[in-house]
Amino acid sequence: MLKTAHAQTPSAPLDLVIFGGAGDLSVRKLLPALYMAHLHNNLPASTRIHALGRQPWDREVFLGFVQEKVTPFIAAAAREGDTWQRFLDRLNYVCLDATQSADYQALGQALQNGSDRVYYLATAPTLFTEICAHLASADLIDATSRVVLEKPLGHDLASAQAINDEVGRYFQESQIFRIDHYLGKETVQNLMVLRFGNTIFEPLWRSPYIKSVQITVAESVGVGSRAGFYDGTGALRDMVQNHLLQLLCIVAMEPPVSLDPDAVRDEKLKVLRSLRPMTVADVARDTVRGQYGAGASNGESAIGYLKEDNVPGDSGTETFVALRAHINNWRWANVPIFLRTGKRMAERRSEIVIEFADLPYRLFTDSPRQSVNRLMIRLQPEEHVQLQMMAKEPGSGMRLRPVNLNLDLESAFTERRAEAYERLLMDVIKGRLTHFMRRDELEAAWTWVDPILEGWAQLNEKPKTYTAGSWGPAASSALMAREDSAWVEEA
Known part of the structure; x- marks a missing residue:
């Protein structure tokens, strides 16, 4: 049976870890969204944001990168006063190759003791399963941890099922947030x-x-x-x-019996299967x-x-x-x-x-x-x-x-x-799953799309x-x- 995460306000320290922390998605969307949440006092006070990347930077070099690359995506008026500096104080950088298990020890040392952890995988989907395996080997996953998976999740139904199977070895379904910013x-x-x-x-x-x-x-x-x-x-x-x-699911779904995440996603699944x-x-x-x-x-x-x-x-x-x-x-x-x-x-x-x-x-x-x-x-x-x-x-x-x-x-x-990203990141932090895809939704979508891809291959036009x-x-x-x-x- 699928477990449902219930909305909650974390009382423990929060570590938000961005794999691909210096990448395009992080620069254009994630860090600006997190700053706006910080500006409006929506981040828990003890939140730390860890950007991970292969660049051999220290924290100061990364902060210089943020000043140069991220600020164009934030209105200047929103950065007035000391709010921007207090946001920078939350940031950390860890040089990490996601494919090297030894590098995860440095990540573990950077995390706060007893913290809730959100791992945002802003990387190529081919790295999802390897990252999760290395996090587990380094003992960095527990019952409060959450993982956010960016699309596209897989290349077809078989590859999506393989990713879901492997990620599911380390995270319960209620801990997995398959994000679609729409x-x-x-x-x-x-x-x-x-x-x-x-x-x-x-x-x-x-x-x-x-x-x-x-x-x-x-x-x-x-x-x-x-x-x-x-x-x-x-x-x-x-x-x-x-x-x-x-x-299409939201347009075509039947009224759910409640706004419980699984009640909403059950109705969306019926559309995909229809x-x-x-x-x-x-x-x-x-x-x-x-x-x-x-x-x-x-x-x-x-x-x-x-x-x-x-x-x-x-x-x-x-x-x-x-x-x-x-x-x-x-x-x-x-x-x-x-x-x-x-x-x-x-x-x-x-x-x-x-x-x-x-x-x-x-x-x-x-x-x-x-x-x-x-x-x-x-x-x-x-x-x-x-x-x-x-x-x-x-x-x-x-x-x-x-x-x-x-x-x-x-x-x-x-x-x-x-x-959208700010709203969804707050949902992840609070454990609200309603606006994220469940595994069976994702696989039902691929089940419908795969024959179209196969048809194109056969027609060869x-x-x-x-x-x-x-x-x-x-x-x-x-x-x-x-x-x-x-x-x-x-x-």
Whole structure:
């Protein structure tokens, strides 16, 4: 039986250990998030943050690195006074090669006696099992320890199961936090309240009242410094298997019996297990793979993927995926679910669009288009919820025009809105598992994704080239058109 961690405020000293402490994720996200938690007095007073890396630095050199590299990701106004210095006082650096068991003795000496320990593995997933084994050999794991695993967890179902098996030798399921930062976004968590804290949508949140669902996670940047990693991964593994499927789970899940972590994750698991498996014929018809070519992005010229550093000139890795999925249950019968993600897209945008069904009869014939109601949930770059309804245009006649009712969370609440990583790191510290993936969730997602990867391998087709700065290959629009739908920017 899976054990559930209960939320608690640690009374013992806390050691937060970041493997890959000088890496990109630590610099851009983790250390800034921890500083904001420190600034707002949300870290336990005795917290120490240990950054681990192979660089032969001492603590002073590391602090200089933090001053140079981390401060650009923190607003200058937030670093006024002595708060920044008090945060630096919490930091420590340990030179450690994660593959060398002898190096873990230095880590053990740096930790506080009797402390609760959080190990954040901001490394390549290939190191997860080795790190856990070395922590256990050095006697650095106990019942209060927690481990945070970054995505992607595995390359396919078999590798994910192998990682879970090995990590599970040293940590109980209630100690393992598989992080997906999208689940820490304020608007994603508000989606739970939108669905289950209001009566207005529940009667309509089903077939036949919903015509389709769109989930888009678009990035305007290219692969950049991640090219070496990305070329062996691709957009399906990097984004769909985790971020997009987790968003789909929250959209499609049934109401949980409580907010207990396992109650919520039980319902998400049901969604993943209800996804209709894809055959090779389904993959050929219902998926689109793309790869960006040269173009313009963010107002500047952009090279194609095959010209990026560390990308083979004949690479067949996809940087764009669009697909149509179906959920085999009563609530979502015959409702197409469209998932889309890509790099070098027209703009940075993450959103969920619920398109409600067409009216059964067109009464307002003066209007040149069919009336459309949409619920649009924007996750980034700004966060908002809009309900698109039809209204009469001013003047004579009965011409309709779409207008938006805005749920403006920023003006409605004066409280500070923490960033996703800050919110999730506080959940880890307090032992709250609700917004982290359970093992069976992760493996159910891979179970659905693996046949798509296998189908692509059998079809052996190159990704379709799309221009950098566009919305992807034209085939993704055709995918929607077959269901008499369109991506929201094309509607």
